[in-house]
Amino acid sequence: MPNTSAKTVLITGGNTGIGKEVARQLALSGRFAKIYLTSRNSDKGRAAQASLETLTGYSKFEVLPLELSDLRSVETLVERIEKMDAIVMNAGGTGGPTPDALTPEGVTETFASNVLGHVVLLETMLEKGLLGEVAVLAGSEAARGVPKLRFPRPKFETRSVEEFASVIDGSFFHDRKFDRMLAYGQVKYIGALWISALARKHPHLRFLTVSPGNTASTEALRDHPAIVNFLAQKVMLRLMGHPLHVGAERLVDGVLNESLVSGIFYASAGKAITGPVVDQAEVDPDFGRHYVQDNAYEAIHRFTPQ
Numbered sequence: 039m040p041n042t043s044a045k046t047v048l049i050t051g052g053n054t055g056i057g058k059e060v061a062r063q064l065a066l067s068g069r070f071a072k073i074y075l076t077s078r079n080s081d082k083g084r085a086a087q088a089s090l091e092t093l094t095g096y097s098k099f100e101v102l103p104l105e106l107s108d109l110r111s112v113e114t115l116v117e118r119i120e121k122m123d124a125i126v127m128n129a130g131g132t133g134g135p136t137p138d139a140l141t142p143e144g145v146t147e148t149f150a151s152n153v154l155g156h157v158v159l160l161e162t163m164l165e166k167g168l169l170g171e172v173a174v175l176a177g178s179e180a181a182r183g184v185p186k187l188r189f190p191r192p193k194f195e196t197r198s199v200e201e202f203a204s205v206i207d208g209s210f211f212h213d214r215k216f217d218r219m220l221a222y223g224q225v226k227y228i229g230a231l232w233i234s235a236l237a238r239k240h241p242h243l244r245f246l247t248v249s250p251g252n253t254a255s256t257e258a259l260r261d262h263p264a265i266v267n268f269l270a271q272k273v274m275l276r277l278m279g280h281p282l283h284v285g286a287e288r289l290v291d292g293v294l295n296e297s298l299v300s301g302i303f304y305a306s307a308g309k310a311i312t313g314p315v316v317d318q319a320e321v322d323p324d325f326g327r328h329y330v331q332d333n334a335y336e337a338i339h340r341f342t343p344q
Contacts, residue, residue, distance in 0.1 A: 045170075046072045047293065048122045050104060050156065051129030053077035053086035056176070056250050059286035060126055061086075065094040067294065074122070076104035076115065076129065104129075106155025107141055109343060116162045123170040124293050125163070127156040130176060132222045138208050143341050146208045148221050153229040154206075157338055160236075169243060174292035175233050177247040179305050180223035182322045186278065187252070187311065190217070192224045197330045202228055202337035230303040230318070230325060231334035237301030238328070248292040249305035251312045252278055253285030280312045288315060 047064055051057040052075030061073050075090075077083030083101035090099050102119070105111040106129055133148030141150045156175065163169045183191025194201050204210040205224045211217070230247040237245035292298060303325045304315040319326030 045070045045123040046074065046121075047124040047126065048074045048076070048102075048119065049126045049128055050076045050106065050159070052126075053079070053083045053101065056253060056282065056286050056289065057126070057128040058086050058090065059282050060128060060289050061090055061099065062093055063283070063286055063290045064293065065090065065096050065098060067290070069294065070123075071098060073099050074102055074119070075099060076102050078103070078105050106159070107147060107150035109143065109155065109158050112155050112158045113162070116159065116166065116168070119163075119168065121168045121170055122163070124172045125160065125169060125174070126289055126293060127160065127173065127175045128289065129155075132218055137218050137221060138211065138216050140208060143343075145206050145341050146221070146225075148218075149206050149225050149228075152222075152225050153232065153338065154341060156229070157232060158342060161342075164240065172244040172246070172293055173233075174289055175229055175245075175247045176289060177230050177249040177303055177305055178223070178226040179249055179251065179311050180219070181226035181230055181249075181303070181305070182318060182325075183223060184252075184311055185309070189219045189223050192220065192227045194324075197324065197333060199333045199337045199340075202334050203340055206337060206341060227324075228334045228338065231331045232338055234301045234303065234325065235328075235331040235335035238331075241300070244296070244298075244300040246292045246298055246300065247303040247305075248288050248298075248315065249303075250285030250288050251280060251306050251315075254279050254281055278311060284312075 047070050049057050049061050052061050061075055064070050065073055075083060075086060080103060087099045087101050091097050102115055104115050130152040137146060137148040139147050145154050160173055180189040183189055205228060233245050233247045303318040305318050306313055307316045324330045
């Protein structure tokens, strides 16, 4: 991306955690004249804007309301924005207090907040010509399993459209106990495949999935019991994770570093959850298989507005 201060970027979930830190780093890069932050809560959004202006010395931030699990909110956002050079799809989480509950579109809350809302947002922007250069989806090593953090590796028997659709609508768990950690990994897996399929459909743009890695001071586990959140933040992340600014740097690099290849899912190597990022097709070949990407893409679009 050329070094210019005339560019714009939209960051979902930009009012806290990694999203807010990404906004800070992009502001200090000198590449962007305007940085839009989406927030579900207007008060938190305004507080984040004020904080970022103090931290950076710039008044280039603007907060926009967005609830990704509500597609009407997504459509309203697209109607009010102008063309963006970049978008960082950072918002997500493990699905709130009812991760397996279904939205009006028939998808789980986990899938809606991590993937479906971003699908409708990005693809509507593409239809309207509102994206200029690059889209980065926040991924997770949970997509290929993190045993040390009790995220089991998502395993699929057929990798068919039907099997992926069963994850999206929650029927995958109809005959087994619901596992929040597994469901989250499955959703991140499908999201990464969607981005790779989309990259092949739009070769003139860059589309990446980038994991921030095991990062401290995020709200990734906000939906878990307080004791789980406390232990994760105070013990596990300090022992096995990296600081917030390091995790955010990965996503910022996805936006700014043109040497990162479109369509690739970048995350930590092997069984690691920090350190240098690599193409995850080296860890799980599914991420590089076009037919698997296309099946995930088709499954998702069974649930998008017609």
